[in-house]
Amino acid sequence: GAGVSQTPSNKVTEKGKYVELRCDPISGHTALYWYRQSLGQGPEFLIYFQGTGAADDSGLPNDRFFAVRPEGSVSTLKIQRTERGDSAVYLCASSPGRFQRVPETQYFGPGTRLLVL
Amino acid sequence: DQQVKQNSPSLSVQEGRISILNCDYTNSMFDYFLWYKKYPAEGPTFLISISSIKDKNEDGRFTVFLNKSAKHLSLHIVPSQPGDSAVYFCAASPYGNKLVFGAGTILRVKS
Numbered sequence: 001g002a003g004v005s006q007t008p009s010n011k012v013t014e015k016g017k018y019v020e021l022r023c024d025p026i027s028g029h030t031a032l033y034w035y036r037q038s039l040g041q042g043p044e045f046l047i048y049f050q051g052t053g054a055a056d057d058s059g060l061p062n063d064r065f066f067a068v069r070p071e072g073s074v075s076t077l078k079i080q081r082t083e084r085g086d087s088a089v090y091l092c093a094s095s096p097g098r099f100q101r102v103p104e105t106q107y108f109g110p111g112t113r114l115l116v117l
Numbered sequence: 118d119q120q121v122k123q124n125s126p127s128l129s130v131q132e133g134r135i136s137i138l139n140c141d142y143t144n145s146m147f148d149y150f151l152w153y154k155k156y157p158a159e160g161p162t163f164l165i166s167i168s169s170i171k172d173k174n175e176d177g178r179f180t181v182f183l184n185k186s187a188k189h190l191s192l193h194i195v196p197s198q199p200g201d202s203a204v205y206f207c208a209a210s211p212y213g214n215k216l217v218f219g220a221g222t223i224l225r226v227k228s
């Protein structure tokens with residue numbers, strides 16, 4: 001399909017392990033966003049890419065979280081030394097990114113449900 | 118500090134009637150507001166948006182109203198249909214990039 005895709009759809013890991021979550025944005029979209037949604041809450045912003053660079057990483061909770069987008073398309077969210085509190089749905093979104101600081105509709109993927117045991 | 122609040126966790130409406138979902142915000146820097154709809158096991162789907170320079174935007178059965186002085190917006194769905202049953206999120210943007218979401222309101226439309 002032409003939408004945002006995320007893999008895996010579900011990930012179960014043990015406390016202390018390392019995980020990688022992948023996002024494929026809509027083709028041609030230069031802006032990419034990661035959000036985290038905990039149970040009973042709305043999505044919470046983590047990081048925003050414009051092209052290959054992280055334009056705003058103010059939402060990353062600590063240095064265990066890192067994201068890359070080396071070629072300006074696919075992005076990977078990396079979590080080191082996972083903790084039980086990291087359990088959540090991780091959502092990726094993309095938008096055309098034609099202009100900086102101009103509102104654009106963000107299109108979301110289905111999310112990756114992460115469970116840390 | 119919740120900058121976007123949806124104070125009603127759930128709303129139940131009869132099919133054919135109007136659904137009104139409310140949202141309040143605290144940050145005066147927000148200049149763009151959106152409503153997303155979410156079904157279980159799916160990502161949020163964009164519904165409708167409004168810029169801070171407008172007070173109303175309409176798209177078919179969906180209308181969003183913005184009251185900047187009260188820092189309040191609402192989503193009206195008329196007429197409500199059973200397929201509208203979902204979680205509705207209000208979101209706001211301070212400068213066009215990251216979105217700040219409310220906690221969501223579960224809408225149930227009864228047939």
